[in-house]
Amino acid sequence: MDDYMTSLNHRQREAVEATEGRIRVVAGAGSGKTKALTCRYAYLVNVLGVDPANILCLTFTNKAAQEMRQRIHRLVGSGDYNDFVCTIHGFCVKFLRQEIHRLGYPKSFTILDDDDQKQLAKQVMEELGLNRTVETVGQFLDATANKKVALFLQQPNYIDRMMLTEGLSESFDSSALDPEQANDMAFARYLQLQKKTLGLDFQDLIFFTIHILKRFPDACQYWQNEMEYIMLDEAQDCNKSDWTIVETLQGIHHNLFIVGDPDQAIYEWRGAKPKMFIEFQNDKTIVLDQNYRSTSSILNVANSVIRRNRNRVPKNLFTTRSGGTKVTHFHGRSDEEEARWIVAKIRALCPPSDATTSLSDFAILYRASYLSRGIEQALVRAGIDYVIWGSVRFFDRAEIKDALSYLRLIDQGDDLSFLRICNVPSRKVGRAYMSRLKAFADHDGTTLYDALKRHISARELYKESMVHFIDLIERCRQLVEERMKLPILLDQHGTVVSTQRRDHVISDVLDMVLEESGYKQLLREDDDTDRLENLTELLQSVQSYEEAHQQDEVLSISSYLQEIALYTNMDLDDVKQGTPRPTANGQKPTASPKVRLMTIHQAKGLEFPYVFVTGLSEGIFPSMKTLRERKRDGEEEERRLMYVAVTRAEKELFLTESEGFSAAARLSKYPSRFLREIKRDLFVTEGDMDELLWQESSKMVKTLGLDFGQDDAMTSSSLPSSEDVFPPGTRVKHDILGEGTIIDFNEVRGSYTVQFGNGTRNIRGNFLKPI
């Protein structure tokens, strides 16, 4: 601990020791922000003696929470304490498991993922006869989400009424409605169906938490009291509701420590409010601007990118490590050439025989996930191992969801899991059969599965395949019940002796249901080894869960399902118990080192020795769509994204783009403004580039009306970068006006007031040469 403290610089130390009150830390990229946070947590526990149960430490992603937990663990020692090191959603789940009974929900409420919501939406649309070509399921869900927000803002007590049967469950007759109303009917129906599943989506987790905090003062006070110290990471990416929760929770102790970087705010598109970080009422602000990550060559590029943003609090990152290899720009004649160059570069820097560099030192970043395609092809051709980081995530895979749905059906018998797997593998039930079954269920007021069980012998429903299906589910349920009755045996030391049969109940049931349902057979017939392997892995992860919770009274299918519910978009390795942890820079210990491909958003918070930022073309990055929809704000956020990308690099940075036609942007590709904004002498260009193309780009941008500069000084590369600001008194020469003296520099306009022989003029820097 003490060692750790001495390794901090004085600002970091100040942050660690500022435990009381409202503290804000502005932490630039690579300035040791996580170090300060984890160390502060350890300081609270080890030096102040605060109980970890009273510290809330909120992160932005599950991955970040995971890493934070591990680093804290190393500093604080073992113990079951890291309960409240989590994402905001993770906190809400913990909160709601304890408090949601106030709203009439069971504490075992489920969390609805995208697929579940789609399922619900489809059902609603089908019922109300909404044409899916007019409005897709996705659009329907977007609209529903928006309506939910509006409803919550206008009348948050709708949540109270959710559980009352009146209010939302009138019978729906869509025929006599005009389209406008039909939409609201669909919305109401959606809420009604959702309520029936006793499930909350991600947004509900937040809303329900806020609602309970507001409506039940005793609950609110309890939690305010518990949360003696609150830390909030990535505060610039929090939205209004996130802030509401955090500000409410700090209501008694007022110890709120927030960390963020307005220059890395890249989630405004989904409602983040970086302004709330900037305007945060605080007792003390600490700025961490010493960068420990990158060389100065890289940092100069980063600074010269971000200083173009007008809406920003000025801050310049610095490093004591000067020099480093100059940043390289590559211009390809086609996207294939761009990809080939990247691959060749990697080969050159990391020859197969070399032990000093590893393929895992390389990251290839892009604006949108579909851009990985071309690069992948080139990598495959060159025989370089790569992984696409966080693309198709383990728990998002169809076979995993199917398997978990079987488990959920056995445990809960709910409609959503039933709908997902009742015909997988095919039991020859289609739309017609399902609507008959639905009629039975509606009539009885039961779930689909219960209705099926009860009426299977009815003429309309009888089907041999379904008889088998029911039989299988029932046998699984019996097995679970039988096993759960077995007591946990402890010896005199309190250790578990013989729970074999009980321990493995979840994995045994899972195995049984996948085998006997014919699900595995289906995959074997398709020779789908990948998916079979995934199922094996799932089984193993269930087993390790069972082992980790051996002594737990609550070990059950539902506890397992609840545990993984929030981690559904993480890789299996992160969820598995007892697996090796990611290293400090977010790398996963993989058997063979691999180049990593990811979107810039996914790269946030990570660092790599060698970074390629690819697809730097107008319309792709910055993205045309963003520019069109959000104008200048959009452009500034894209620029911050560029800043994030650039600051990922430790040793060397490569910026690549190519000519050709961009299908997404529907136009020919030109070098991105973000490239053109960097001073030319900060990077070298490789590849065969026509200087004219470079010049053309800004014209092209202007014709499209997508340049948001307030005047020419901002759009062209004339804005002087900090290194070459002429101080007042400098003698300069102008081609036409002759020699003069700098009087002043106007930061906003990017121009100098110059005293010439015949009076003063405001002149932009690139028209002036020092004498």
Added chain:
DNA sequence: ATTTTCGAGATTTTT
């Protein structure tokens, strides 16, 4: 009534 097949279209970012 259900399943299969085929072609077209669309692709940001996350909890």
Added chain:
DNA sequence: TCTCGAAAAT
């Protein structure tokens, strides 16, 4: 690359 919907085949 993947998803979705419509038409053809069983």
